[in-house]
Amino acid sequence: MTNSDSDSSIKLQMPRYYAQRAHEYEEIFARPHRQADIARIQRWLGEQFSGRHVLEVATGTGYWLPAASAQALSWQGTDINTEVLAVARSKSLDFSKVSFRLADAYALDLVVPGSASPFDAAFAGHWFSHVPVHRQAAWLAQLHRQLAPGATVILLDNRYVEGDSTPIARVDADGNGYQVRSLSDGSRHEVLKNFPTREQMQALLQADAQALEWQELDYFWTLKYRLR
Ligand SMILES: C[S@@+](CC[C@H](N)C(=O)[O-])C[C@H]1O[C@@H](n2cnc3c(N)ncnc32)[C@H](O)[C@@H]1O
Numbered sequence: 001m002t003n004s005d006s007d008s009s010i011k012l013q014m015p016r017y018y019a020q021r022a023h024e025y026e027e028i029f030a031r032p033h034r035q036a037d038i039a040r041i042q043r044w045l046g047e048q049f050s051g052r053h054v055l056e057v058a059t060g061t062g063y064w065l066p067a068a069s070a071q072a073l074s075w076q077g078t079d080i081n082t083e084v085l086a087v088a089r090s091k092s093l094d095f096s097k098v099s100f101r102l103a104d105a106y107a108l109d110l111v112v113p114g115s116a117s118p119f120d121a122a123f124a125g126h127w128f129s130h131v132p133v134h135r136q137a138a139w140l141a142q143l144h145r146q147l148a149p150g151a152t153v154i155l156l157d158n159r160y161v162e163g164d165s166t167p168i169a170r171v172d173a174d175g176n177g178y179q180v181r182s183l184s185d186g187s188r189h190e191v192l193k194n195f196p197t198r199e200q201m202q203a204l205l206q207a208d209a210q211a212l213e214w215q216e217l218d219y220f221w222t223l224k225y226r227l228r
Helices: 003-008 014-021 025-030 032-048 082-089 133-145 198-205
Strands: 053-056 074-079 098-102 121-125 152-158 177-182 188-192 209-216 220-227
Touching (some): 032 152, 074 082, 082 098, 198 209
Parallel strands (some): 053 074, 053 121, 074 098, 121 152
Antiparallel strands (some): 152 220, 177 188
């Protein structure tokens, strides 16, 4: 294979990559050395959303949902891909309070502008790392517009761990990192993946948020904050 063949086999479209990955997505969570972190996060998420009406962005296959939604009052999952939501729907969940709908995370329209939001909490797992640097502030602002004043927001994502994370193959002029990932069908995909720091998140959120709590585990970070 020549270099140009190999370059053209790298697909740039992130949403299609996740649709194609739907049935193998959760394999990443089976890595034995990540289990202690995962169990801790599952417990923590369950507590955070207890008694809450939650809007989840980029739900995917709903990996965190059984734990995170267990004590929530209602849970609205959203994603751009039907393929991943089909996996989420196949899980054993309380569908009297959990529902899903297709929605573009960059064009959330669950709440009519000017009307009261039913959501007093929001969750996005492994999503913020895929938001390009130049869209981060706008994405956060439009998420916040979907939520009630004082709502709690929780972001969860990967830390970059040398030797364990997929290496960053290149960095663009805006500072976005890109990984080259392979699926079991042999396809290769270039996926934007950022690893923001606590300081970067604080700077992005200083106008809208209070009570920021940043947590670093071995393989993941979490950020909890309250809207002003
Ligand atoms: C890394 S997965 C995260 C899934 C899940 N939140 C988790 O923690 O496992 C990223 C998800 O983003 C979804 N996605 C990609 N582009 C999107 C967009 N523009 N709007 C909404 N979801 C999108 C993909 O379908 C995929 O399910």
